[in-house]
Amino acid sequence: MRIGELAERAGTTTRTLRYYESRGLLPARRNAQGHRTYDEGDLRLLRQIRTLQDFGFGLEETRPFVECLRAGHAEGDLCPASLLVYRRKLAELDTLIGELTAVRAQVGAQLARAERERAALAAEASVPGGPEPGCELGGRR
Structure with missing residues (x-):
């Protein structure tokens, strides 16, 4: 062809x-x-x-x-050379998975912190004289 x-x-x-x-x-x-x-x-x-x-x-x-x-x-x-490439690629993927797992944990921690802070601000806003909501999430202006 x-x-x-x-x-x-x-x-x-x-x-x-x-x-x-x-x-x-x-x-x-x-x-x-x-x-x-x-x-x-x-x-x-x-x-x-x-x-x-x-x-x-x-x-x-x-x-x-x-x-x-x-x-x-x-x-x-x-062939042995192909199997070696598979092994290397699996090790590379394992490393990437580890790195992504660490990043995911950091993002999860940031989200948890932000949600706690938002809840605290929302509680303050419900008290007379508390901060005015400045965004759709109820933050300060």
């Missing part, structure tokens, strides 16, 4: 395919007329790359999976 058909079937652009070719992820085969030609195996490579990128893998992180497919394996993650 030609580059346009491959791009369409893979849900990408010809520009992206040329970029992958320049990075050595997609083979650069040409027919007698000089047109790029691709086969179903190339479509499998592209689908593997796209799936991994959807999961947050960088383009270079997809290389071991592509090489595993090119080596004739049914799946791109059956």
